[in-house]
Amino acid sequence: HGPPGTGKTRTLAEFVAKAVARGERVLACAASNAAVDNLAERLVERGLVVVRLGHPARVSPAVEAHGLDAQVAASDDYALARGWIAEAHALRLTLDKRWRRRAISYAERRAGFAEVRRLLRDARAHLAGLKDAIVARAQVVCATAAGADSDLLAEAEFDWVALDEATQAVDPIALVALLRAPRAVLAGDPCQLPPTVIDPRAAAAGLGRSFFERLAEAAPCASRLLTVEYRMPRELLGFPSAQHYGGRLEADPSVAERRLSDLGVLPDPLRPEPWCFLDTAGKGWDETRLGDDPSLCNPEQAARVAAEVERLLARGLPASEVGVICAYSAQVRLLRERLARWVSEGLEISSVDGFQGREKEAVVVDLVRSNPEARVGFLQDTRRTNVALTRARRFLLVVGDSATLAPHPYYAALLAAADAAGAYLSAWADDAPPFADAEG
Incomplete structure (x- = not known):
């Protein structure tokens, strides 16, 4: 069980390396191509013989040379075919x-x-033989969990299956991979994003609950919690640790005192570090829907978030080191339009799902929701908020409407934590940020 920043993928890669050193063969999988590539890259760094299955268009440049097609093309026997x-x-x-x-x-x-036809048949048979040989000599085969059912692995035998981001895989997909070996090790975090299940009936029937969670509940002795995190300072870690992990997490000394000033960024006395909550309550910045877009947005709050991002950039932080996470995709689109210039320079604006497993030096989280009825929609799934709050390495700014959020215990606790840390700010008290010229 790997909470944010605890290095669960690195730990899994080390486990795989130890298994290979014992002469064992491993099938390394994850639910998404990005997660497979991340794991494959770490395995390659350890000097293992890795082959990455999957269409070349879905394989990242970092591990492209280790893709099956690339290895076939690099083979001396490829010229014959x-x-x-x-x-x-x-x-x-x-x-x-x-x-x-x-x-x-x-x-x-x-x-x-x-x-x-004979020539083409011989070529296909020769290429198939090349692929089989490359897969057979690989110490680790990397594929998506669904891809573990590939015909290329029909005769392959493995000692272990290593499944990363296991809490994001629905049971049928996870089992495709897990049934390929007698032993398995799973890495994931049930306190972050769950499997994506579109059909509400399937979700109600339990498809949204991962095999990882079922296993941890049925056999708690088989679960290990990684408790030291290497991403954020202790002040940023405090709230997620208390709310999601029983207060058991601690920041490694190498990151415990991290600040933006370590990077030569100008100080901003009106934005306490390493985090603060900017409260938009009473501003009248209500959520809305634009046109036929079913997603919610908040144009006036988007304008304020854009100003806060430019304030950060004006302090000397590179755009590529700043991330903006929005609770709704319509807000993502609004902010990408408003901050198009900075997006072209590396600023990343995305949904919560797009930032899973990612991190930036500074992160601005836009919670979007603002309505008289205190409806928070899928912000009720606090696992999503946990992801958003744990992406920053040095500075986190959360923008939201306390009047909408506070009736919900989780967000009331977030506001209380900000207040106790001296990190609570009102948008009323700071309508004219001094860092107005982001080119300065």
Whole structure:
């Protein structure tokens, strides 16, 4: 069980390396291509013989050379298959050309195309043999959990399955991978994003609860919590640790005192570090829907968030080190328009899902919701908020409406934590940020 910043993927990679050192073979999987690539990259760094299955278009550049197709193309024997394919295409063109001229008989044409088919069949068989050989000599095969059912692995045997981001895989997908070996190790965090389940009936029937959670509940002795995190200072860690992990997490000394000033960023006395909550209550910045877009946005709050981002950038922080996380996709689109110039320079604006497993030096979280009825929608799933609050390495700014949020215990606790830390700010008290010129 790996909470944010505790290095669960690194730990899983080390486990795989130890298994390989014992002469064991591992199938390393995750629910998403990005997570598979991240794990594969760490395995390659450890000098393991890795092959990454999957379409080349879905494989990241960092591990592209370790993809199956890339390894086939780099093989000395690949030229033989290419020669047969080229010969087949050349013969087909010649046959077509001569047939149009009526220079060959029907029987000769049939015989020629039979030769074309033989050449292509031999090439396919040769390539299949190359792929089988590459997979067979790999110490670790990396694939998505769904991809573990590939025909390429039909005869493959493994001692272990290592499943990363296991809490994001629905049971049927997780089991595709887990059934490929007699032993398995799973890494994930049930306090972060759950599996994506579209059908509410399936969710109600339990499909949204991962195999990882079921296993941890049925056999708690098989679960280990990583308790030291290496991402954020202790003040940023305090609230997530208390709310989601029983207060058991601690910041490693190497990060416990992290601040933006360590990077040479100008100080801002009106924005306490390492985190603060900017309260928009009473501003009348109500959530809305634009046109036919079913997603919610908050244009006036988006304007304030944009100003806060520019305030950060004006202090000397590179755009590529700042992330903006929005609770709703319509707000993401609004902010990308408002901050288009900075997006082109590396500023990242995304939904909570887009930031899972990611981190930035500074993060601005826009909670969006503001309405008289105190409706918070899927912010009720505090696992999503946990992800948003744990992406920053040095500075976190949360923007939200306390009047909408405070009736809900989790957000009331967040506001209380901000107040206790001297990190509570009102948007009323600071309508004219001094860092107005982000080019300065």
